[in-house]
Amino acid sequence: MSAFLSVRDLVVSYGGFRAVDGVSFDIGKGETLAVVGESGCGKSTIARALVRLVTPTSGSIELDGTDIAQLSEKQLRPVRHRVQMVFQDPYGSLDPHLTAERIVAEPLRGRSAADRHREAARLIDLVGLPASALDRRPAEFSGGQRQRIGIARALASSPDLLVLDEATSALDVSVQAQVLALLADLQRERGLTYLFISHNLGVVKQISDRIVVMRAGRLVETGATDDVLRSPAEPYTRALRAAALDPTTMRGRKPRDVVRQLQGAPA
Amino acid sequence: MVFPIPHDTTPILEVTDLQVELVTADRVVRAVDGVSFRIGRGETVTIIGESGSGKSTTAMGVLQLLPEDLAVLSGSVKVGGVDLLVDRDAARRIRGRMVSLIPQDPMTALSPVHSVGKQLTGAIRLAGHPRSAARARAVELLEAVRIPRPAEQLDKYPHQLSGGMLQRVLIAIALAGHPVLLVADEPTSALDVTVQAGILDLMLELQERTGIGILMITHDLGVARLVSDRIHVMKDGRFVESGEAEQVVDAPHEEYTKRLLAAVPQLGTFEEVPA
Numbered sequence: 334m335s336a337f338l339s340v341r342d343l344v345v346s347y348g349g350f351r352a353v354d355g356v357s358f359d360i361g362k363g364e365t366l367a368v369v370g371e372s373g374c375g376k377s378t379i380a381r382a383l384v385r386l387v388t389p390t391s392g393s394i395e396l397d398g399t400d401i402a403q404l405s406e407k408q409l410r411p412v413r414h415r416v417q418m419v420f421q422d423p424y425g426s427l428d429p430h431l432t433a434e435r436i437v438a439e440p441l442r443g444r445s446a447a448d449r450h451r452e453a454a455r456l457i458d459l460v461g462l463p464a465s466a467l468d469r470r471p472a473e474f475s476g477g478q479r480q481r482i483g484i485a486r487a488l489a490s491s492p493d494l495l496v497l498d499e500a501t502s503a504l505d506v507s508v509q510a511q512v513l514a515l516l517a518d519l520q521r522e523r524g525l526t527y528l529f530i531s532h533n534l535g536v537v538k539q540i541s542d543r544i545v546v547m548r549a550g551r552l553v554e555t556g557a558t559d560d561v562l563r564s565p566a567e568p569y570t571r572a573l574r575a576a577a578l579d580p581t582t583m584r585g586r587k588p589r590d591v592v593r594q595l596q597g598a599p600a
Numbered sequence: 601m602v603f604p605i606p607h608d609t610t611p612i613l614e615v616t617d618l619q620v621e622l623v624t625a626d627r628v629v630r631a632v633d634g635v636s637f638r639i640g641r642g643e644t645v646t647i648i649g650e651s652g653s654g655k656s657t658t659a660m661g662v663l664q665l666l667p668e669d670l671a672v673l674s675g676s677v678k679v680g681g682v683d684l685l686v687d688r689d690a691a692r693r694i695r696g697r698m699v700s701l702i703p704q705d706p707m708t709a710l711s712p713v714h715s716v717g718k719q720l721t722g723a724i725r726l727a728g729h730p731r732s733a734a735r736a737r738a739v740e741l742l743e744a745v746r747i748p749r750p751a752e753q754l755d756k757y758p759h760q761l762s763g764g765m766l767q768r769v770l771i772a773i774a775l776a777g778h779p780v781l782l783v784a785d786e787p788t789s790a791l792d793v794t795v796q797a798g799i800l801d802l803m804l805e806l807q808e809r810t811g812i813g814i815l816m817i818t819h820d821l822g823v824a825r826l827v828s829d830r831i832h833v834m835k836d837g838r839f840v841e842s843g844e845a846e847q848v849v850d851a852p853h854e855e856y857t858k859r860l861l862a863a864v865p866q867l868g869t870f871e872e873v874p875a
Contacts, residue, residue: 371792372763476651505650505819506863513865532793535865564871571872576793578822579867580849588801588826594872595794 336395337362337526338383338494343392343402345378352378354550355392360543362493363520365527367541367558369534369573374547376530380498383528384418385409397493414440414490421499423479427471433457433482434467440490456485461515477508481515488519494526501536513540534577538562546570605641605780605811610681612780612813613639613662613699617675620654620661631657633837634675637830639781639813644804646816646824646845649834650860658834659783659817663701664691680780696726700774702803704786706766710758716769717754723776741772745802764795771802785817800827821864825849833857 336359345353353375360366368376381387383394385401394402401412420426427436437456438449457466460481471479480500487495497516501509513536519525531537537544537558544558546569554567565571575594605612620632632654639645649655660666662677664684677684679698684691703709710719720741721734729737735754742750745768758766767787774782784803788796804827807814818824824831828845833856841854852858 371794506821506860507650510863510865533865535867538867539865562867562870564874566874571870571874572794574867574870575872576797577867578793578796578820578826580821580825580861580864581866582869583822583825584846584850586826588797588804591797591826592801595797 335362336360337364337397338528339393339395340379340383341393341395343379343382343394344390345375345382345387346390351390351550353382353389356545356547356550356552357392358545358552358555360494360526360528362526363524364543365520365529365541367529367531367537367544368547369531369537369544370547370553371532371573373549375550376547377498379547380418380496380528380530383494383496384416385413386418415492416494416496417487417490417492418496418498419480419483419487419500421502423476423483423503424471426483427479429471432468432470433462433474433485436471436482437485437489439486452489453485456488457482459488459519460485461511475508476504477512480504480508480512484512484515484519492525494528496528496530498530499532500529502531502533509536516540534562534573535579546573603778603810607641607811608680611638611640611678612643612680613637613815614678614681615658615662615675616678618658618661618677619674620657620666621672622657622666623670623672628672631837632661635832635834635837635839636675637832637839637842639815641813642807642811643829644807644814644816644827646818646828646831647834648818648821648824648831648860650819653834654837655817655819655834656785659701659785659815662815663695663699663783664688665695665701696723696779697777698779699781699783700777700779702767702771702774702782702784702787705790706763706770707758707790709770710766712758714757715754716756716758716761720754720769720773720776723773727777737776738772741775742769744775744806745769745772747772762795763791764799767791767795767799768802771799771806775806779812781813781815783815783817786819787816788823789818789820796823803827821849821861833860 338360341357343353343356368379370376382389389402393400434453438453441449441452462481501512529541541558544561545552546554548569554570565574572595616636617634618632619634622629622631647655647658661673673685679694682690717738720738724734724737738754739750747753747768788799825845831845831848832839833841835856841848841857
């Protein structure tokens with residue numbers, strides 16, 4: 334598979350602090366790459382660099398052959414629509430004053446009003462919301478419905494790559510399952526490429542083809558998701574694996590056992 | 601230093617047919633619709649549910665922390681045999697002394713403008729210790745929650761400590777009044793998974809040493825399975841399934857519990873030693 338997105342030696346510094354410290358990975362077209370790690374590992378900074386909310390300190394981000402790492406705002410304009418982001422918080426990331434139609438059609442400025450309405454209606458339907466949702470405002474929706482609106486807005490500019498930053502973390506498990514199913518459907522139907530950022534290994538196992546494990550700004554381990562999660566090579570990945578509490582595999586375990594497993598890993 | 605709770609046949613907590621009605625702008629919502637459960641000495645009982653199920657409202661009802669003008673409670677909530685719904689003064693006497701809360705988000709639960717020591721000694725003073733003994737007691741409590749170099753930490757401010765350390769401080773504050781019951785509302789949801797295990801282990805260790813009862817509120821079936829003696833599955837203000845933790849998670853009877861479990865992405869086992 335040829336790489337659709339190719340990241341090489343990415344460094345993002347805030348002041349003297351290297352939030353991302355020399356990270357490289359590829360994502361093939363139509364593939365889902367998961368980036369996992371704990372708070373402060375740099376996974377959200379990678380997301381912000383890919384959509385160029387921050388400018389990398391060094392390194393390259395090749396999108397379909399074009400290095401976007403250092404492009405100016407003006408140079409980015411023709412490529413911005415190709416990479417869109419879905420945020421974690423379905424409560425904080427939608428403007429409370431706008432209707433769902435205005436939110437979803439926001440990236441379509443410049444098109445006619447009739448065109449924008451038609452496109453918003455199509456997208457709202459695509460993410461499984463009723464047409465009546467168009468006239469409603471964020472406060473009238475549940476968390477899962479808001480996340481569907483966030484996904485519809487991200488899809489409005491016909492992107493190739495969606496960067497999903499903890500996109501299901503704030504949702505109840507039953508709602509999370511529905512949103513994950515929607516993402517899988519959209520990917521199959523539209524050939525979308527996903528960078529899926531999460532701290533939840535169970536979710537990552539379900540949705541991703543390959544995985545990057547991050548810690549303190551560095552890449553710890555990478556490989557096919559099923560391989561890495563079944564037989565992690567690095568002590569830190571094993572610690573994450575031991576700490577993830579899958580209710581179906583905990584027969585007879587106690588917190589002490591989990592702590593003991595973690596002690597094998599470097600602090 | 602933490603002290604064991606006397607053995608007694610009276611349950612630490614006995615909730616009978618608790619109903620909580622919340623008054624909102626345009627209507628009255630029955631958030632908790634007749635739940636009954638009990639917690640004995642040294643037991644951990646968990647209420648699990650999704651958002652809006654009523655699990656946190658139940659906890660706040662037990663703590664008597666719902667605003668009196670907006671929440672109407674009926675049924676009974678007995679702590680050590682005293683019904684808090686009948687004797688409102690008892691609720692004030694008991695909260696922080698017999699019953700303590702461990703809150704969800706340790707990063708925002710403490711005041712950012714006062715040192716950790718000042719906030720901890722404040723709780724110790726409220727529990728009736730004289731000012732002269734408060735600092736020594738604070739060091740003891742930080743030792744009990746396994747915070748390294750406790751005397752040094754007392755002068756720090758919340759932003760200088762990690763989330764896991766702050767949650768330990770909050771557990772120390774909760775223990776200051778020698779409670780018989782800890783109410784833990786999603787105590788590890790805001791923490792990294794590798795920190796979560798240590799906090800849960802600490803809570804169970806304190807329980808082993810003192811016999812304290814724990815009421816755990818969580819949406820996480822993994823956490824519930826790991827720490828609970830009994831689990832109540834809550835939906836729309838009612839318990840839809842109650843039982844031993846093993847039975848509820850490993851062999852649920854009710855359709856809702858089965859659906860909830862099915863929605864949790866499964867990780868399966870892994871090779872603990874690298875190939």
